[in-house]
Amino acid sequence: MSLLKALFRHPSGRIGATIVLVYLLLAAMGWIGLTPHDPLAQNRIARLQPPSARYWLGTDLFGRDVASRLMTGIGQSFLIAFLSVAVAASVGTVLGLVAAWFERFWDGILMRSMDILLAFPAILLAMLVVAVLGPGTWTSVLAIAFVYMPIFTRVVRGPALSLKNREFVDAARTFGSSTGYIVTRHLLLNIVAPLTVQVTLALAWALLTEAGLSFLGLGTQPPAASLGVMLSDSRNLMEMAPWLMICPAIAIMGGILGFNLLGDALRDILDPKTRVARA
Amino acid sequence: MTLLSVSDLHVGFGRDPEKSEVVHGVSFDLAAGETLALVGESGSGKSVTALSVNRLIDFGGGRVTRGTILLERQDGSQLDLVGAPEAELSRIRGAEIGMIFQEPMSSLNPVKTVGAQIGEAFRLHHGLSGRAVTSAAREALERVRIPDPVRRLGQFPHEMSGGMLQRVMIASVLACNPRLLIADEPTTALDVTIQAQIMALLAELRDETGMGMIFITHDIGLVAGIADKVMVMRDGRSVEQGALGAVLDDPQHPYTKHLLHSVPHFAHGKAVRCDGPGADGSERPAPALKVDDLTVRFNIKRTLFRPSQGNIHAVERVSFDLLPGETLGIVGESGSGKSTTARAILGLAPSSGRISATGQGLRxxxxxxxxxxxxxxxxxxxxxxxxxxxxxxxxRFDADARERMHMLLDRVDLPADSLTRYxxxxxxxxxxRICIARALMLNPSVVVLDEAVSALDVSVQARVLDLLVDLQREFQLAYLFISHDMAVVERIAHRVAVVCRGEIVEMGPSAAVLSDPRHSYTRRLIAAVPNIARRRVHFDLDTSQVPSILHPAGWEPPEVRWLEVGPGHLAREEVA
Known part of the structure; x- marks a missing residue:
């Protein structure tokens, strides 16, 4: 709770948190069907209509309401982003802790594999994974998780290595604390702050990668809506119906902006130096 | 003729320096060739005052808000440093006001040779070049009594010991012939024997060059050997200042008296405790901790480009007993293996030998x-x-454990609401105190205190020592007290073991060892301890190298013969 309060006191945190909350609200409404129209219902009469009182953001080539599709699309894109980052963060964190705790052989194996993964551009690696597993919502979750996992491993391993040699870990060893206790309470607890920041930033990248995959037809499959699918659909109609492109584009941009602002604010708030100043 | 005259100095920090003031109106004068010692605990404003003199404080977010700092310059003119422009100040720093810091290692660039770093001062300030720089640097090293200066010039900082590095720092500061030298705790990071030598060197150099010196220290025992004047600071104010003799012999302010009398000062075995087990004639109990032939060796691994170099013999056949209610002090200089001994006993370092502890608990x-x-x-x-x-x-963390936690918190004098704080x-x-309470949670019979009070201010140190003594009596604890500080060890230890290069060289009752040391290393160690009773003792600069503790694989130390020089007082026989 105090974290939320601190977020709303922070200037960019306030904007970031508001954007993310609005998106989450829209996504939730899209999920439970609280949309102005059915996002999948086609209407031959009302094709490519510009924004109006009836269709707030216009309609697409099949006469589907863009506003409704945008809401479900945000829901779909956020779901994939959150799930993939959750997987990436948990697997990456565990691998980072393993590398730091065992050092030597495991550190070498794990970190060199992560280096190889990091050498590929994100979207290329994600495409590779989808090419192997086949397109779809769940495979894009896995692909995006796989791509961003090495970053978490790196973010965790560095601090964990230095924390491991701190005196309080030595002290814990003299009490006979178990490895599990030391790793979770003494290492992980002290890495939560950089990890939280990394999660918000990764959410922004995951959103973008998901849009990219769907745009290329490798992620969410039509007729289901996602921000990338909507962009892809608008490709040939850019001049005739610019709202088809502008709406999802702005939605993607706004989402990334929101997560980035949130991440920056969290970095300020969770920094122990400024924490002391606040206390 | 006054070299430096500071009057009514006020220094503040942050956005509103007037409000967050940390130095409130300090005044002092310093003549050429004179040494002023600024004494105080952390937060007393002694460093801030000194850093304000050369206005380095500006870079630390501070600002001089009021007062004057008059410096007599080389050409005889006077300049008020408070109003001086930065360009002028940067010419004065180095050329006229030199400064040495606490950590010589972090004040030198690790990737440049010592020669290059000293040479830089000559290049910049004297416009020398080429071979002239090298010979000037060599002379500078000779001046600070560094043996074999030509070889030293080509070395990197990590190849030299802390004492040597501090000498290098002094050499590079003196390269510009400053009229005023500010020394900010220059010996705090060094061992006592090295400290004594740096102090002797500073005093000699001051007499040679006739520069004024401001010497900052938290240890009032240190100033006796070097200062002419003393200023005692507390909470940003000067509580007492005057000539050395007057302040030490006849202190006026209660705080000065407190610093002189309530904090541990080394008294050559006269201030030892005499409440050890068996002191009242009762039977000696069974030992709580028995250590036999404890040995720790670190193997220097063979790498692709380097053949095996052998083993570091960090701790070599250390044996002792520790009785319940007794404190064994382990003293020695850095690198002597005292901390490794503690870590080995706790199982934090790989060791051989027998360690047996008795007690009810698991640990x-x-x-x-x-x-x-x-x-x-x-x-x-x-x-x-x-x-x-x-x-x-x-x-399980149950009601009993909770009760013990509350009891211990109360015993170590922490407020009851501490539990939810960070x-x-x-x-x-x-x-x-939290660490002490934590160590006592499992009701141990032995507590290893590894330099446990060394990081604390002197008056806090005294209170924590008192607390430790009380707890020892109450719970019949056996303490293994590891410290480099003789004065602290004297206060708390019943017996003392002196370690040198991983081996115990002398062990016995504190009163005997500290008043009548038999081993040459113990003697050297004790002679170097700063002491307020000592005025201007001359130290011979010792330039001998410490022999390495790196031995080839398979090397075994020679048999040791012990001489019993008094009841329970053992010293190693020295090979002449």
Whole structure:
């Protein structure tokens, strides 16, 4: 709770948190069907209509309401982003802790594999994974998780290595604390702050990668809506119906902006130096 | 003729320096060839005052808000440094006001040779070049009595010891012939024997060059050997200043009296405790900790490009007994293996030999570490910190444990509401009290205190020592007290073991060892301890090299013969 309060006191945190909350609200409404129209219902009469009182953001080539599709699309894109980052963060964190705790052989194996993964551009690696597993919502979750996992491993391993040699870990060893206790309470607890920041930033990248995959037809499959699918659909109609492109584009941009602002604010708030100043 | 005249100096920090003032109106004068000692505990404003003199404080976010700092310059003119422009100040720093810091290692660039770094001063300030720079640098090293200066010039900082590095720092500062030298705790990071030599060197150099010196220290025992005048500071004010003799012999302010009398000063075995087990004629109990032939060796691994170099013999056949209610002090200089001994006893370092401890608990030996800021996890509340040993021992954290936690918190004088607070909300002394309470949670019979009070201010140190003595009596604890500080060891230890290069060289009752040391190393160590009773003792500069503790694989130390020089007082026989 105090974290939320601190977020709303922070200037960019306030904007970031508001954007993310609005998106989450829209996504939730899209999920439970609280949309102005059915996002999948086609209407031959009302094709490519510009924004109006009836269709707030216009309609697409099949006469589907863009506003409704945008809401479900945000829901779909956020779901994939959150799930993939959750997987990436948990697997990456565990691998980072393993590398730091065992050092030597495991550190070498794990970190060199992560280096190889990091050498590929994100979207290329994600495409590779989808090419192997086949397109779809769940495979894009896995692909995006796989791509961003090495970053978490790196973010965790560095601090964990230095924390491991701190005196309080030595002290814990003299009490006979178990490895599990030391790793979770003494290492992980002290890495939560950089990890939280990394999660918000990764959410922004995951959103973008998901849009990219769907745009290329490798992620969410039509007729289901996602921000990338909507962009892809608008490709040939850019001049005739610019709202088809502008709406999802702005939605993607706004989402990334929101997560980035949130991440920056969290970095300020969770920094122990400024924490002391606040206390 | 006054070289420096500071009057009514006010220094503040932050956006509103007038409000957050830390130095409130300090005045002093310093003549050429004179030494002023600024004495105070951390937070007293002594460093801020000194850093204000050359206006380095501006770079630390501070500002001189009021007062004047008049410096007599080389050409005889006077300049008020408070109003001087930065360009003028940067010419004065180095050329006229030199400064040496506490940590010589972090003041030197690790990737440049010592010669290059000293040479830089000559290049910049004297416009020398080429071979002239090298010979000037060599002379500078000779001036600070560094043996074999030509070889030293080509070395990197990591190849030299702390004492040598501090000499290099002094040499490079003196390269510009400053009229005023500010020394900010220049010996705090060094061993006592090295400290004595740096002090002797500074005094000699001051007499040679006739420069004025401001010497900052927290240890009032140190100033006796060097200062002409003393200023005692507390909370940003000067509480007492005057000539050395007047301040030390006839202190006026209660705080000066406190510094002189209530904090531990080394008294050559006259201030030892005499409440050890068996002191009242009762039978000596069975030992709580028995250590036999403890040996720790670190193998220097063979790498692709380097053949095996052998073993570091960090601790070599250390044996001692420790009785319940008794304190064994382990003293020695850095690198002597005293901390490794502690870590080996706790199982933190691989060792051979026998360690047996008796006690009811699962883990009868507990440890308190040196740095109270590093030994507490900053993300855990005090309650979780105290619960950890209990949980680690496989017990439930139940009402009994909770009761013990409250009892211990009360015993170490921490407020009852501490449990929900985090380590950063406590001062250094309070944190060390938390560490002590944590070590006692499992009801141990032995507590290893590894430099446990070394990081604390002198008056806090005295209170924590008193607390340790009380706890020892109450719980019949056996303490293994590891310290480099003779004065502290004298206060708390019943017996003392002196370690040198991983081996015990002398062991016995504190009163005997400290008043009548038999081994040459113990003698040297004790002779170097700063002491207020000592005025202007001359130290011979010792330039001998410490022999290495790196031995080829398979090397075994020669047999040791022990001489019993008094009741329970053993000293190693020295090969002449």
């Amino acid at each position: 009868p030996v507990q440890m308190v570490f040196q740095n109270p800021y590093a030994s507490l996890n900053p993300r855990l509340a005090v309650e979780d910190l105290l619960a950890e040993p209990v949980l680690a021992a496989g017990h 380590p950063h909300e406590f001062s250094g002394g309070q944190r060390q």
